[in-house]
Amino acid sequence: MEKNTRKNLIDSTFDEIYQKGYQGASLTTILKNAKVHKGSMYHFFENKKEMALVSIKEKIYEQFVQRYSSIIALESGYLEAFIKSIKDTTNRDFNKGCPIANIVQEMSNIDEDFKVLMEEIYQTFRKNIKDILDLAIKKDEMKECDTTKLALYIASTIEGAILSAKASGNIQDYLDVIDILSSYIISFKKV
Template sequence: MSTSERLIDSTRELLWERGYVGTSPKAIQQRAGAGQGSMYHHFTGKPDLALAAIRRTAEEMRATAEERFAGPGTALERISAYLLRERDVLKGCPIGRLTQDPDIVADPVLRRPVDETFDWLRGRLAELLAQGRERGELDASLDPVATASTVVAVLQGGYVLARAADSAEPFHQAVEGVLGLLTRHARA
């Protein structure tokens, strides 16, 4: 792995663990096994490196979701595959946690990939729900856009509840709950 890749990966991990303020250039360099000169050779500073790390995290999140969304099955089966996939619930969502970081939210450049990722996720879920409705898999009364927003809100809220309880159970209950609501709109 190249030095720039190690720096990006280290920054991603530290942002997820500590947030932006808690991620110092020195901590990034130590975790990456890179010197200050290497860091500033590849990146103009911490904000530039953080942006690269956030973009990488967003790309991975979208790719992981798309694997489930593009898979076989009905719209509900593909959404279920996404919601039920294995994840480290107690660490929280690596993108969702960034919305709680005041330094990232206050910086439009750092916030942009976060906003774009949630916009993409809501849009992709809405597409799947609309396809399911068009194919007769889901009830015609289901609103794809509002339902997609609900699914994302439940997922992110599930992470928060799990972290607050120090247990994955609230997350799993939230996912099962939203899947139960979606199933009620499924047509036989």
């Protein structure tokens, strides 16, 4: 029961922040959607901010695991699997945008705890991409290159594509950018 209560709080908090931002998130709505009383929240978290930070960290890392761990576990075909994952739009919400970028833009300049957490999350995002590229090089599927810089470029391009689709309201903007990015990534493939 305790585990479910905490999970419900985490899920509800993340959803509320993703929809309305941290500053617009209502604790009343979070608790109502989690079907939890305020006292139960205090059993797990000191306050709304701590609950928000924990929920952001856990939910975003959960998304990373879902998106990248299966690629890293492969024996080969890393670039193709990565490209397939970034072309897959089923787990992206282009109306809301990227939760990482949204929180960075809203909170990084006004709260040090959010800034530190979002830097950590963004570095992990880039490291996941770098790990995939490094595996592709190790398995001789990809030409040697500076995978740190390439991972930064890829992460920045993906984030920009998500923002473009959010701004225009047109998912095709994302797909067009990802098509060009995919061609660029494939140019590193060994023939």
